[in-house]
Ligand SMILES: Nc1ncnc2c1ncn2[C@@H]1O[C@H](COP(=O)(O)OP(=O)(O)OP(=O)(O)O)[C@@H](O)[C@H]1O
């Protein structure tokens with residue numbers, strides 16, 4: 189089990205994260221926050237690329253920096269910006285990375301075939317990556333993270349640049365991979381993880397806001413999300429009073445989904461909160477966090 193205890197990360201005078209307590213067991217953890225909230229900072233600490241300024245990260249009770257290489261061998265990591273060589277084929281690229289990782293040559297070929305099979309790239313394994321779609325490249329990225337059959341798979345915004353179909357395929361793949369692993373995936377797109385994550389981790393103002401299953405997080409807005417139909421003229425003043433979550437035109441009026449502390453108008457329909465509602469409500473004033 190991977191545990192963070194009171195972890196803080198400062199860059200000079202700037203505190204990026206503080207008072208972070210987390211526990212990761214098996215399953216999918218979705219790290220969901222807007223840009224600049226500290227997702228990559230958290231992930232880089234988990235993969236030992238940077239060290240916490242304070243606090244500690246333990247794997248099975250031992251500090252990960254003490255475990256060193258024996259901890260890193262358990263990790264598969266897809267960085268937010270992942271470098272690949274477009275003139276390489278997936279097979280050649282993975283062979284090269286396996287050599288860098290010092291993997292046993294005899295086992296490498298079979299292992300590469302296995303991981304390419306897992307990410308459904310077997311048919312193109314000898315094709316140059318130059319012409320691959322964004323989804324295919326991301327799957328190559330996952331394949332490289334899987335090379336050492338990691339117990340902990342950490343993916344930093346793996347769905348960036350994917351189309352909806354590729355996103356759906358990606359979710360299926362992650363569910364498969366999470367069967368006997370810890371999978372930690374960061375994103376700022378709610379639908380990427382809403383249906384697959386066992387727990388959602390949200391960071392706000394440099395601190396942990398939630399670490400709970402989707403239903404528990406949605407519960408925080410229960411009884412406070414409504415929908416109603418408004419004329420266009422009333423919309424501006426309505427927006428000043430209530431936080432609107434969605435606005436769409438319908439039959440010449442506006443159908444508005446919004447947050448209110450209690451039902452006031454009989455024409456309002458109470459609806460069940462979704463994760464997207466909580467996300468929008470929590471981060472309402474921040475298009476980007478940070479400095
Ligand atoms: N090396 C660094 N030096 C100084 N500040 C940094 C450094 N790395 C990150 N930061 C700052 O720390 C904060 C968190 O950045 P981080 O990259 O962890 O966020 P993120 O959630 O991954 O964002 P994004 O969604 O854009 O990838 C930001 O305000 C960022 O500017």
Ligand SMILES: [Mg+2]
Nearest residue numbers: 227228229268
């Ligand atoms: Mg990031």
